[in-house]
Amino acid sequence: MSGAVLEVESLTRKFGAVVANDGIGLRVHAGEVVGLLGHNGAGKTTLVSQVVGLLRPHGGSIAVAGADAVADPATARRCVALQPQSQAPLDGLTPKTAIEIAGRLRGMSRADARSAARALADELDIGEWFNRQATPGGGLSGGVRRLTAFAMAAVAPVPLIVLDEPTNDVDAGRRRRLWRTVRRLADDGAGVLLVTHNVAEAERVVDSLVVLDHGRVVAAGSPSHLRGSGAEDLQLEISLHSDHADPSESLPEAPIAITRRVRSGRRMLLTLAARDAEAAVAWATALRSSDQIEGYALAPATLEDAYLAATGVASTNTAGGAADV
Numbered sequence: 001m002s003g004a005v006l007e008v009e010s011l012t013r014k015f016g017a018v019v020a021n022d023g024i025g026l027r028v029h030a031g032e033v034v035g036l037l038g039h040n041g042a043g044k045t046t047l048v049s050q051v052v053g054l055l056r057p058h059g060g061s062i063a064v065a066g067a068d069a070v071a072d073p074a075t076a077r078r079c080v081a082l083q084p085q086s087q088a089p090l091d092g093l094t095p096k097t098a099i100e101i102a103g104r105l106r107g108m109s110r111a112d113a114r115s116a117a118r119a120l121a122d123e124l125d126i127g128e129w130f131n132r133q134a135t136p137g138g139g140l141s142g143g144v145r146r147l148t149a150f151a152m153a154a155v156a157p158v159p160l161i162v163l164d165e166p167t168n169d170v171d172a173g174r175r176r177r178l179w180r181t182v183r184r185l186a187d188d189g190a191g192v193l194l195v196t197h198n199v200a201e202a203e204r205v206v207d208s209l210v211v212l213d214h215g216r217v218v219a220a221g222s223p224s225h226l227r228g229s230g231a232e233d234l235q236l237e238i239s240l241h242s243d244h245a246d247p248s249e250s251l252p253e254a255p256i257a258i259t260r261r262v263r264s265g266r267r268m269l270l271t272l273a274a275r276d277a278e279a280a281v282a283w284a285t286a287l288r289s290s291d292q293i294e295g296y297a298l299a300p301a302t303l304e305d306a307y308l309a310a311t312g313v314a315s316t317n318t319a320g321g322a323a324d325v
C-alpha cells in the first residue's frame with residue numbers, strides 16, 4: 001500500500017463551548033477505504049468540512065495528498081472529491097449532465113467525462129433516469145439524486161474521495177452496487193473516507209474504521225480488530241420485555257462466559273465463545289420458556305456490539321473477562 005492521502009493530526013474545532021473535534025488523529029492511504037463511524041453529533045461532518053477546506057481548525061494539522069489543507073486549502077481541495085451529506089442541487093440538470101460537468105471541472109476531456117459518466121450510470125444501474133431532468137422537488141427520486149451525487153464525486157480520478165452517508169435513500173440493490181464501486185475506486189488507487197452510521201454495511205467494504213464519540217477517537221483499527229475476535233465469537237441477542245427496567249438485575253446468572261455485554265434499548269447483545277453455543281441456547285430457551293425474555297437469536301459476532309460498546313451505549317463492557325448476567 002502506498003503513502004497517506006489524508007493525514008489528520010491533533011485536530012481540534014470548537015463551536016462556542018462545544019468541542020466538536022477534540023484532538024482527532026487519522027490516516028487514509030491510497031487504495032484503502034476507511035470508515036468514520038459515530039452517533040449523531042459525534043463530530044464527523046465537522047471533520048469532513050475541515051478536510052475539504054470549508055471550515056478552519058482551531059488546532060492541529062490536515063494534509064491532503066501532501067498539501068497542507070489549513071495553509072493552502074485551494075490546493076488540497078483539488079486533491080479531494082466530496083459527496084456531501086446534503087443532497088446536491090441538481091434542479092434543471094439531468095444525471096448525465098451533472099456527472100459530466102463534475103468530470104469536466106476536474107479537468108477531464110469532454111469525451112472522457114462522457115464515457116466515465118455512462119460507465120458509472122451502468123455500474124450504479126441509474127441508466128433509466130440518466131437523461132431525465134431534475135425539477136424543484138421532483139423529476140428524480142431522492143435515491144437517484146444521491147447516486148448521481150456519488151457518481152459526481154467518483155467520476156474523475158482524485159487522490160482522496162470523501163463520502164458522507166452515500167447510501168441514504170438508496171434501495172438495497174443499488175446500495176450493494178454503490179459499495180462495489182467504492183471498493184473499485186480504492187482498488188484503482190484512491191483513498192476513500194466513508195462517513196456512515198451504518199455499521200453493518202460499513203463492515204463489508206472498509207479496510208479500517210475510526211469511531212468518533214463526543215469529538216474524540218474512541219476506537220480505531222480493522223473490523224476484526226475492533227470486533228476483538230475471535231472469528232469464532234458468537235453474539236446472543238436477547239429481546240427484553242418492555243417492563244424490564246433493569247434486566248441485568250432481573251435476569252438469572254448465565255452459565256456461560258460473556259466477553260462483552262451491551263444494552264441498546266430493549267436489546268441485550270452478549271458476546272461469547274463458540275464453545276458455549278449449546279449452553280447459551282439452553283439458557284436463553286429456558287428464559288424464554290419461563291417468559292423472562294421475549295426472544296433471542298444467536299449469530300456470529302458483528303461489529304455492531306463493539307461499536308455500541310465503544311460509543312458508550314453499553315450498560316456494561318467487560319471485554320476480556322467474564323461477566324455475570
Ligand SMILES: Nc1ncnc2c1ncn2[C@@H]1O[C@H](COP(=O)(O)OP(=O)(O)OP(=O)(O)O)[C@@H](O)[C@H]1O
Nearest residue numbers: 015018019020038039040041042043044045046047
Ligand atoms: N455550525 C455549528 N454551530 C454550532 N454547533 C455546531 C455547528 N456544527 C456542528 N456543531 C456541533 O458540533 C457537534 C458535532 O457536530 P457534527 O455535525 O460534526 O456531528 P456529526 O457526527 O456529523 O453528526 P450527524 O451524524 O448528525 O451528521 C455537535 O454537538 C453539533 O451540535
